[in-house]
Amino acid sequence: xxxxxxxxxxxxxxxxxxxxxxxxxxxxxxxxxxxxxxxxxxxxxxxxxxxxxxxxxxxxxxxxxxxxxxxxxxxxxxxxxxxxxxxxxxxxxxxxxxxxxxxxxxxxxxxxxxxxxxxxxxxxxxxxxxxxxxxxxxxxxxxxxxxxxxxxxxxxxxxxxxxxxxxxxxxxxxxxxxxx
Numbered sequence: 001x002x003x004x005x006x007x008x009x010x011x012x013x014x015x016x017x018x019x020x021x022x023x024x025x026x027x028x029x030x031x032x033x034x035x036x037x038x039x040x041x042x043x044x045x046x047x048x049x050x051x052x053x054x055x056x057x058x059x060x061x062x063x064x065x066x067x068x069x070x071x072x073x074x075x076x077x078x079x080x081x082x083x084x085x086x087x088x089x090x091x092x093x094x095x096x097x098x099x100x101x102x103x104x105x106x107x108x109x110x111x112x113x114x115x116x117x118x119x120x121x122x123x124x125x126x127x128x129x130x131x132x133x134x135x136x137x138x139x140x141x142x143x144x145x146x147x148x149x150x151x152x153x154x155x156x157x158x159x160x161x162x163x164x165x166x167x168x169x170x171x172x173x174x175x176x177x178x179x180x
Contacts (some may be wrong), residue, residue, distance in 0.1 A: 002049050003049055003051060003052060003054075004028050004029045004030070004031075004052075004082065005026070005027070005028055005029075005038075005047065005049055005054050006026075006027050006028070006029055006035075007024050007025070007026060007042065007047075008024065008025045008026075008027055009022045009023075009024055010022065010023045010024070010025060023040075023041050024041070024042045024044070025037060025038075025039065025040045025041060025042065026038045026039045026042055026047065026054075026056055026058070028054075028080075028082055028083045030083060036083040037170070038054070038056075038080050038083075038086055039056065039058040039078060039086055039168075039170060039172075040168040040169075040170055041058060041059040041168060042056060042057065042058055042059070043057040043058060043059050043075040043114075044057075046116075046117070046118065047117070048117045048118060048119045048124055050119070050124075050146055050149075052081055052082040053079060053080070053081050053146070053149065053150070053153070054079070054080050055077065055078070055079045055089075055117040055124060055126075055149070056077075056078055056080075056117070057075045057076065057077055057078070057114075057115065057116065057117065058075070058076060058078050058086070059074070059075060059076075059168075060074060060075075060076040060088070060165055060168075060172075075114055075115065076088050076090045076115075077089050077090045077093060077115045077117065077126065078172065079149065079152070079153050079156075081153065085162070085171055085172055085173050086170070086172040086173070087153055087156045087157055087160065087172065087173045087174075088156070088160075088163075088172055088173065088174040088175075089152055089153070089156055090112075090115060091109065091174075091175065091176070092152055092155065092156055092175060093115065093126055093128075093142055093152075094108045094109055094112060094128075096142065096152075097128060097140060097142045101140065103137070107137075108130070111130040111131055111132045111137060112128065112129075112130060112131070113129045113130060113131040114128075114129040115127065115128055115129070116129070120143070122145075122146075123143050123144060123145050123146070124143070124144045124145075124146065124149050125141050125142070125143050126141065126142045126143075126144070127139065127140075127141050128140045128141070128142060155175065156173060156174070156175045157173055159175050160173040160174050160175040161173065161174060161175070161176065
């Protein structure tokens, strides 16, 4: 993929009667050839790589299961600097978007369905998809230059908490934001 980042396919089968599917993990290959697992299960959208920074969507387990919601994982937006720990930047992106759009942060968190990174004109564009029929909640795009991405990553790393994903066992850093 570039700059040491690699996707790795892992064949999986839930039961012997089901067809084989692939789980795709994301890793970084050090200059000496050693590999560092970044995230064990990508959500299936493209990663954006700029120098040593990668932005990707990974499947993350819910901390508390909701009986009305059968999924055990949800897509979250991560950023990583080479072999460092992944940073869950989803809430920080939503907080910044809610501030500029005038939308309620807590409502944005509850309505977010998917975030997709893309590179557009040398900037990071994060496409936000909200699960709602409300006309005043259209899907949106948050655009950041790479200096803003670095600032966001520093903020999450400095004020975040190290967590361990309950399903995958992967360690990551997350900054918990509270609604205003």
